[in-house]
Amino acid sequence: MVDRRTLRTWTYAAIALVGAIPIMFLPEIIFRPTPPAGDAGFTAVTVACMAAALAWASWFAIASFRQSEEFVQERSKFAWCWGSVTGIVIAVPIFALIGAGGLPWIASGREATHAFTLGAGLMLAAQLAGYFAMSAWWRATKR
Amino acid sequence: MKNRLKVLRAERNWSQADLALRLDVSRQSVNAIETGKYDPSLPLAFRIARLFDAPIEAIFEDQ
Numbered sequence: 301m302v303d304r305r306t307l308r309t310w311t312y313a314a315i316a317l318v319g320a321i322p323i324m325f326l327p328e329i330i331f332r333p334t335p336p337a338g339d340a341g342f343t344a345v346t347v348a349c350m351a352a353a354l355a356w357a358s359w360f361a362i363a364s365f366r367q368s369e370e371f372v373q374e375r376s377k378f379a380w381c382w383g384s385v386t387g388i389v390i391a392v393p394i395f396a397l398i399g400a401g402g403l404p405w406i407a408s409g410r411e412a413t414h415a416f417t418l419g420a421g422l423m424l425a426a427q428l429a430g431y432f433a434m435s436a437w438w439r440a441t442k443r
Numbered sequence: 444m445k446n447r448l449k450v451l452r453a454e455r456n457w458s459q460a461d462l463a464l465r466l467d468v469s470r471q472s473v474n475a476i477e478t479g480k481y482d483p484s485l486p487l488a489f490r491i492a493r494l495f496d497a498p499i500e501a502i503f504e505d506q
Contacts, residue, residue, distance in 0.1 A: 305467075305469075369468045370472075370484050371471065371481060
């Protein structure tokens with residue numbers, strides 16, 4: 301039997317996901333057929349929808365986290381921290397291999413490997429930036 | 444960290460689910476604390492102490 305708190309936690313998490321996905325794909329519905337790459341209107345609406353989807357998902361994800369008990373919160377923090385770090389460690393050599401053109405069926409040609417390197421590098425840089433920002437916030441507020 | 448949660452619970456004939464309900468946590472949390480796999484936060488430790496009407500150090504023991 302699922303208790304009410306767990307049910308509320310799952311409900312918020314489901315709303316986060318189910319609500320964010322249609323918002324993300326809204327530009328594909330508004331602009332049909334999809335305009336060519338670089339279209340200013342499409343780019344602006346896509347970025348706005350992505351920001352709205354993330355705001356929606358974040359709001360309900362935080363609500364879900366706050367609803368859950370401390371044991372579940374600790375499990376989530378542990379899994380996000382160590383799971384993410386493990387994922388990064390595993391991804392870096394694969395990222396280098398693909399970026400160097402070592403797996404041509406994933407990204408073949410100079411442009412494709414360059415785009416892949418840029419995308420993967422951006423994700424890693426954003427994660428590092430987030431880590432340092434949170435670390436600085438912690439130091440500033442907890443001493 | 445060792446604790447006497449299981450003993451205190453047994454003295455009152457409470458199941459893990461009963462204790463979980465009284466502490467507003469899940470049965471899994473109670474089980475994890477009892478088996479020493481998870482150390483509760485200070486607020487939860489205080490709630491446990493209040494529920495059993497005992498000081499924290501009478502329930503939890505630093506190894």
